Amino acid sequence: MQARIRSLVIIFLIGFLIITLNLTYIQIFQADSLLNNPNNTRFLTEELAIERGIMQTADKVVIAKSRIAENGYRRYYPQEEICAPVTGYYDIRFGRSGLEQSYNSYLLGKAKFSTFQEYLDDIAGRGHKGNDLYLTLNYKLQKAAYRAIEGKKGAVVAINPKTGGVLAIASWPSYNPNNISKNWNTLIKDKGSPLLNRALSGRYPPGSSFKIVSASAALDLGLASLKKYYPAPNELPVYGGKVTNYESKSYGQVNLEKAFTKSINTVFGQVGLDVGAIKLVDYASRFGFNREIPFDLDMRQSQTKQATAMDKLEVAWTAVGQAATLATPFQMALVGATIANSGNLMKPYLVQKIRNYKGLRVMDAKPQILEKVMKKKTAKEVKAMMTKVVDQGTGQAANLGYNKVAGKTGTAEVYGMRPHAWFVGFAPADNPTIAIAVLVENVGTGGANAAPIAKQILSVALSQ
Amino acid sequence: MNPRNSELIYIIFAGLIIFIGMSLVLYATGQSWQADTMLLVGLLAMIFIMANFGIRLLCPNGNKIIFPIAALLCGLGAIAIYRLDSTTASLQLLWIAIGIVAMIFIMLIFPDYTKMRHFKYLTGILGIMLLFLPVFFGVTRGGSKLWLDFGFFKFQPSELAKVLLVIFFAAYLDEKKEVLALKQKIGRLTLPPLKHLGPMIVMWFFSMLVLILEKDLGSALLFFSLFIVMLYLATGKISYILSGLSLFIFGAAFCYFAPKIYPFFASHLGHVRVRIDIWLNPWLDPKGGGYQILQSLFAIANGGIAGVGFGKGHPSFIPAVKTDFIFSSIAEELGLFGAMSLLLSYLLFIYQGLKISLQTNDGFGKLIAAGLSFIFGLQTMLIVGGVTKLVPLTGVTLPFVSYGGSSIVANFIIVGLLLKISARTSQVGVTS
Numbered sequence: 001m002q003a004r005i006r007s008l009v010i011i012f013l014i015g016f017l018i019i020t021l022n023l024t025y026i027q028i029f030q031a032d033s034l035l036n037n038p039n040n041t042r043f044l045t046e047e048l049a050i051e052r053g054i055m056q057t058a059d060k061v062v063i064a065k066s067r068i069a070e071n072g073y074r075r076y077y078p079q080e081e082i083c084a085p086v087t088g089y090y091d092i093r094f095g096r097s098g099l100e101q102s103y104n105s106y107l108l109g110k111a112k113f114s115t116f117q118e119y120l121d122d123i124a125g126r127g128h129k130g131n132d133l134y135l136t137l138n139y140k141l142q143k144a145a146y147r148a149i150e151g152k153k154g155a156v157v158a159i160n161p162k163t164g165g166v167l168a169i170a171s172w173p174s175y176n177p178n179n180i181s182k183n184w185n186t187l188i189k190d191k192g193s194p195l196l197n198r199a200l201s202g203r204y205p206p207g208s209s210f211k212i213v214s215a216s217a218a219l220d221l222g223l224a225s226l227k228k229y230y231p232a233p234n235e236l237p238v239y240g241g242k243v244t245n246y247e248s249k250s251y252g253q254v255n256l257e258k259a260f261t262k263s264i265n266t267v268f269g270q271v272g273l274d275v276g277a278i279k280l281v282d283y284a285s286r287f288g289f290n291r292e293i294p295f296d297l298d299m300r301q302s303q304t305k306q307a308t309a310m311d312k313l314e315v316a317w318t319a320v321g322q323a324a325t326l327a328t329p330f331q332m333a334l335v336g337a338t339i340a341n342s343g344n345l346m347k348p349y350l351v352q353k354i355r356n357y358k359g360l361r362v363m364d365a366k367p368q369i370l371e372k373v374m375k376k377k378t379a380k381e382v383k384a385m386m387t388k389v390v391d392q393g394t395g396q397a398a399n400l401g402y403n404k405v406a407g408k409t410g411t412a413e414v415y416g417m418r419p420h421a422w423f424v425g426f427a428p429a430d431n432p433t434i435a436i437a438v439l440v441e442n443v444g445t446g447g448a449n450a451a452p453i454a455k456q457i458l459s460v461a462l463s464q
Numbered sequence: 465m466n467p468r469n470s471e472l473i474y475i476i477f478a479g480l481i482i483f484i485g486m487s488l489v490l491y492a493t494g495q496s497w498q499a500d501t502m503l504l505v506g507l508l509a510m511i512f513i514m515a516n517f518g519i520r521l522l523c524p525n526g527n528k529i530i531f532p533i534a535a536l537l538c539g540l541g542a543i544a545i546y547r548l549d550s551t552t553a554s555l556q557l558l559w560i561a562i563g564i565v566a567m568i569f570i571m572l573i574f575p576d577y578t579k580m581r582h583f584k585y586l587t588g589i590l591g592i593m594l595l596f597l598p599v600f601f602g603v604t605r606g607g608s609k610l611w612l613d614f615g616f617f618k619f620q621p622s623e624l625a626k627v628l629l630v631i632f633f634a635a636y637l638d639e640k641k642e643v644l645a646l647k648q649k650i651g652r653l654t655l656p657p658l659k660h661l662g663p664m665i666v667m668w669f670f671s672m673l674v675l676i677l678e679k680d681l682g683s684a685l686l687f688f689s690l691f692i693v694m695l696y697l698a699t700g701k702i703s704y705i706l707s708g709l710s711l712f713i714f715g716a717a718f719c720y721f722a723p724k725i726y727p728f729f730a731s732h733l734g735h736v737r738v739r740i741d742i743w744l745n746p747w748l749d750p751k752g753g754g755y756q757i758l759q760s761l762f763a764i765a766n767g768g769i770a771g772v773g774f775g776k777g778h779p780s781f782i783p784a785v786k787t788d789f790i791f792s793s794i795a796e797e798l799g800l801f802g803a804m805s806l807l808l809s810y811l812l813f814i815y816q817g818l819k820i821s822l823q824t825n826d827g828f829g830k831l832i833a834a835g836l837s838f839i840f841g842l843q844t845m846l847i848v849g850g851v852t853k854l855v856p857l858t859g860v861t862l863p864f865v866s867y868g869g870s871s872i873v874a875n876f877i878i879v880g881l882l883l884k885i886s887a888r889t890s891q892v893g894v895t896s
Contacts, residue, residue, distance in 0.1 A: 002822055004697050005834050009818050012841050016811050019845060020804055022854045026764050027800045034765035039750040042762055042778045094751060184751070 038095040048072030048092070051357075052107045053130035055087055055099060058165075058352065061139035063087055064100070066130075075100070079139075081174040082146045085155075085197045086137060086297070086350065089177035094184055098197075099133060099350070102296055106131045106354055106362065129357035136165030136352045136365075141434075144460040145170035148453045153192060154421075154440035155199035155329040156457060161337035161426060161435040163367040164346030168457070169297075169330070171198040200299035203326040204439060207412030207446065208263040208394075209422040210321030212335050212382060215260055215268075216343075217275045217283035220378040224271060226257040226385065236266040239312035243269035243320060246411060246445075260385040261393030263409065265320045272319020277307040280319060286373040287345065288334050289327070293370075296350040302331035321410060333437035336407070336424045339386065340432035343379035345371040387429045390451075395423065397451035400459055403429055407454065409446030418442045421449035427458045434461045467528040468520045474532030475516055479509045482539035485774055489547045492775030504546065507557060508539055515564045519883060522571040526883035527820055533813045534864055534879050538872070540806070541865030544794055545786055547775055552786060552867055559869040563876030570880040577884040581828055584635035591628035592670065594621035595687070599677045622674075622683045623861070623874040626690070626839050627881070633691060634831035636663075637698035641827075645699040667691040668711045675719065676732045681739060682846060682858030686839055688712060694835045698827075743856035756783050760792040760851045764803075771799025786867040788859050792851045807848070810863075814841040820886040829885040836878045 026034070034040065049072045055064040063083040066073040075090040077083065088098015096104060109130040138158075145156040145168040158168040173194040175187055187195055196202060218224035232251035236243040245251075245265045251258075259267035272280060281304050285291060289302045305314060305324040317323035330348075338345040347370040354363040386406035389395040394409040407425020414420060421443050426435040436457060438450040486505050490496060512535045519526060538560050546553035574580060580587070598621065603611050612619045637644070671688040674680055692708035695701075719736040722729040738753065746754030759782045766772060779785045779793035795803040817837030821830050843860050850857040861871040 001697055001700070001827070001830060004700060005818055005821050005830070008693070008697070008834065008838060009815060012811065012814050012818075012845075015841075015845050016807055019848050019852065019854060020807060022849075022852055023764070023795065023803055023807075024800060026761060026852060027768055027795070027803075030761075031765040031768055034762055037762070039747075039758060040762045042759070042766065042781050 038097060038101050041092055041095050047108060050108050051129045052090075053109070053132040053354075053357070055133045055135060057135050057137045057139040057142070059139050063135075063137075063139065075177075077177045079143075080176045080178060082143055082170075083137075083139075084174045084177050085169045085171040085199055086135070086142070087177060088297075089175075089180040091180045094180055097195075098297060102298065103133055103351065103354075106133065109356065131354050131356050131362050133351050134353045134355065135350055136160065136163075136167065137169075137350065138167045138461075138464075140464065141457065141461055142168040142170060144168075144457050146172070146174070148456045149438075149440070152440045152443065152449075152453075153198070154438070155197075155202060156436065156438050156453065157199050157330045157333035158434050158436045158457065158461070159333050159337045159348060161340035161346065161432050164337070164348045164370070165352065165365075165367070166348055166350045167434060167461070169197075169199045169350075171196070171202075197297075198439070198441075199329045200295075200297055201328065202439070203300055203302065203328055204420050204422075204441070205322055205412040205414070206325060206327040206332060207321045207410030207420065207422055208265075208268075209332055209335070209408050209410030209424040209437075209446070210325060210327070211260060211263065211268050211319070212339060212386070212408050212424060213284050213287055214271055214275065214280065214319040214321075215256070215385065216287075216339070216374050216378055216382050217280055218256075218271045219381050220283070220374040221275065221279060223274045224256050226381055227255050229253050229255050230259060230267045230270050232259060232264045232267050234266070236269045236316070238269060238273070238316045241313040243313075243316045257385050257388060260408075261388045263389075263394050263411075268320045269316035272316045273312060275319065277310045277315045277318075280304075280315065281307040281310075283373070284325075286371050287338060288331050288371075289325075293331075293334070293348065295330075295348050299330055300328060302327040322413060329437045329439045331437075332422065332424045332439070333435055336426050336437060337435035338373050339379050339382050339406075340426035340435045341379075342376045343372065343374040344369050345373050383429065386425060390425065394445075394447040395425065395451050397447055398423060398425060398455040398458065400427065400455060400462065404462075405429060405455070405458055406432075407451070409451055411445040411447075414442065418444055421446040423450035423454040425454060425458075427462060434458065466524075467526070468516060468524060471519070471528040471532060472513070472516050474529065475512050475535055478532050478536035478539060479505075479512065481536060482508065482543065485540065485543045486546070488773065489543055489775035492773055493547070500550065501546075504542070504553060504557060508542060508560070511557075511561050511564055515568070518564075518568040519571075522568065522575070523883045523887045525887040527816055527886035530813055530816045530879055530882055533809050533816075534876065537806075537809060537813075537864035540794070541790065541862075541867070543774070544779075544790055544797075544865065545867050548779055548786055548793075555869075556867050556872070559872040560876075562869070563872040566873050567876040567880035567883075570877055571884055574884065577832075577881060577888070578826060578828060580631055581635045581638075584632050587628045588632035588636070591625045591632055594625035594628065595670070595674060595683070596677070597621050602678070620868065620870040622678075622680065623868075623870040624877075626683075626686060627836070627874050627877050629687065630690065630694070630832055630835035630839060631881075633694045634828055634835055637694055638827045638831055641698040644695070645701055663691075665711075668708075668715065672715055675715075675736065676729075679732070679735045680859070681736055681856075682843075682860035685846065685858060686843060686860065688715075689842060690835060690839050693838050694831060697834055698831060739856050739858075743853065746853070756789070757851070757853055757857060759783070760789050761853060763792045763796040764852060767796040767799040767803070769800045771795075771797050771802050773797060784859075787861060788847060788857070788866065789851050790866050791848050791862050794865075806865075810841070810844045813837075814844075817841075817882055820882055824885055824888065826885075826888065829888065833882055833885050836881060840875070840878060 064087045088100040090096045090100040149172045156170040173192040175194040234250035347368040390405045395407045405427040406429040410422030412420040421440045423438040426432040443449040671684040675684040777796040821833035849855040
């Protein structure tokens with residue numbers, strides 16, 4: 001029995017060793033990610049004593065601020081539902097999201113100190129004010145976007161194509177961040193998922209709006225030109241399957257420009273096969289698919305199927321915008337912005353500058369090119385086609401006057417339900433100041449359902 | 465030196481650590497030594513010193529290390545509880561006193577523990593009765609039906625049952641070990657004689673009953689593994705471990721899948737499935753089912769290497785922090801170093817227990833010492849592993865540290881028995 005009891009000693013030694021190793025892992029290696037997890041509200045009691053910084057839009061509207069309450073400060077969002085996709089919420093039990101989460105340490109004034117005195121105040125535990133965030137967001141546009149999408153499940157994203165500064169992020173249904181703790185249970189049970197930021201985390205098949213990517217690839221590689229003719233039958237047989245047109249229309253022989261304007265699937269199936277899986281996925285990735293895009297808010301990655309895993313039929317359908325491709329509205333706004341900015345994708349950002357409560361500089365954002373997606377000439381050609389779409393093609397409902405708006409509609413088919421409606425575009429076409437993506441879930445065609453929403457918002461933008 | 469004098473010195477060391485700990489907590493929470501805190505620490509010290517004198521009288525040659533460790537753990541636990549709620553801490557103090565009285569009482573009525581052998585069926589029946597008492601008279605707390613409600617306090621009989629069952633198993637196995645060690649071949653498989661597998665099946669059945677009727681995953685697991693391990697220690701037949709393990713895996717799989725397939729089990733075994741699901745992915749429902757374990761992990765992570773300091777953590781974020789989750793609070797405030805020291809104290813206790821088992825030449829005492837050390841160690845590993853998400857959470861107490869009367873009393877009885885067994889060894893050693 002002695003040997004067996006000794007083996008019990010060994011077993012306990014090993015058991016305690018494993019426990020200690022796991023404890024070491026949690027307390028040293030995993031500690032950072034656990035402490036910064038949005039579900040971790042244990043520091044909020046201390047945080048409540050700090051007056052968090054405000055968030056202010058570019059047109060000087062305060063969208064989040066702290067107000068004094070019983071036990072310290074309470075967060076207040078004057079615009080309620082409208083800016084929730086940007087501000088997020090901040091609650092003692094339910095944690096934080098949006099900018100409240102991603103800029104938490106700045107808002108608390110703990111990330112960087114602009115003076116030594118502030119640093120001393122912080123380590124001495126003396127109360128201090130947090131830093132203020134000044135955003136690129138334009139409240140007028142944000143409100144217009146929210147009102148335009150209100151009542152229709154979907155999202156709108158507007159970006160300044162020249163800088164990458166985000167002008168509006170609207171998502172509906174939304175929630176009132178002032179009442180998050182009171183309404184938490186209804187919010188998480190709500191079938192419309194109001195807490196989901198559809199603009200950044202909703203992923204949808206892009207439908208024909210993806211043809212901007214396919215056309216860019218083909219033109220940039222010199223495999224196509226605007227005047228190149230293709231047969232445009234109602235269906236294109238490919239490798240054990242077929243690509244079909246919306247409502248099975250047949251168009252005879254058309255050039256690329258017309259195929260783009262009328263959004264003809266069978267032509268883009270051929271364009272996709274010409275470009276090939278590898279190059280098609282490569283261009284999509286240049287636009288931001290299949291990778292993490294650095295941004296001030298959390299977002300889900302948009303994706304195509306891996307090039308090596310696609311058969312020819314999938315390549316053809318991918319070029320059309322169906323197959324396994326999924327895109328966030330934010331990603332599609334970046335696609336529009338890239339064309340608008342002569343083929344250069346700017347790094348998107350939302351926080352223009354951060355100042356401490358005395359107005360001293362903490363951080364300034366500078367526009368940066370994230371990716372040179374295509375040649376300038378290519379972008380110009382795609383822009384010309386997109387202008388035609390709005391002037392005479394599927395996107396006429398977004399028309400604000402001749403040669404004003406450029407865009408591409410998308411009608412993303414969803415099995416067993418009505419299609420998602422997309423509009424991706426920018427304005428003014430000759431010198432774009434705003435790029436936009438509109439998505440409405442399960443309503444019908446992009447031309448009839450998304451383009452009018454884009455028009456509403458673009459008209460507000462252009463009248464400023 | 466006289467072992468009791470060494471013991472007294474260790475107790476004084478433990479008292480010093482407790483005194484410093486209490487001072488730290490008071491300093492961190494902006495208080496100073498007041499009459500009530502002085503009384504708390506003073507009484508604690510007095511109880512331990514009196515226990516030392518009790519042991520001097522009743523068991524002069526007993527092991528000199530285990531009692532001071534128990535005292536240290538109790539003291540740390542009492543401070544950790546005081547820092548959360550001073551009323552509960554005074555109750556805990558009362559329980560420590562009662563536990564020590566129980567320890568002395570055991571040594572008093574059994575000057576020769578080997579006499580317990582004669583009461584083996586009585587202890588066995590009493591153990592099983594205690595185990596199942598809550599099914600008929602129990603109240604439900606935290607989803608499990610483990611407590612007897614006596615109005616002013618609640619009692620968890622399974623804690624005492626574990627000590628009684630160790631004694632019963634030890635007596636039974638010591639008597640039957642030769643028979644149980646016989647081999648029987650079925651094809652290429654070597655199995656113990658079928659009729660002797662009976663008791664194992666019965667124990668498995670009892671454990672499953674505990675699980676289904678009381679929804680107590682922790683006790684069910686403790687009792688079944690206790691029996692298997694003691695069976696193995698007595699007979700040396702690895703086949704017992706293997707067949708026990710297969711029964712365990714079968715039982716675990718049944719508990720996990722049965723509620724999905726048979727609606728009847730959903731209400732009785734659903735809690736097991738829920739616990740395992742939470743363990744597998746607490747992030748699925750971080751504000752609901754996963755809240756407790758995540759708060760525990762956040763607390764532990766906050767501790768880092770050196771801890772945030774005794775009294776400076778946020779234990780109140782963790783539900784059930786005074787009982788099941790007290791380790792997380794200590795790991796937050798004392799950090800990796802503190803938590804490791806605590807774990808080392810436990811390991812030292814277990815090691816001393818097993819050493820006592822190794823040194824005694826009486827088969828009955830050997831099995832009791834090994835069984836008690838095993839169940840003490842397993843319970844510690846289960847709860848520490850549980851709150852650190854290493855294993856699914858089983859609501860058992862952290863011996864001596866968690867708040868809970870039945871647990872404190874049962875664990876002091878374990879100390880008493882270990883002291884007695886170690887004393888007999890040294891007497892035999894002296895005379896022969």
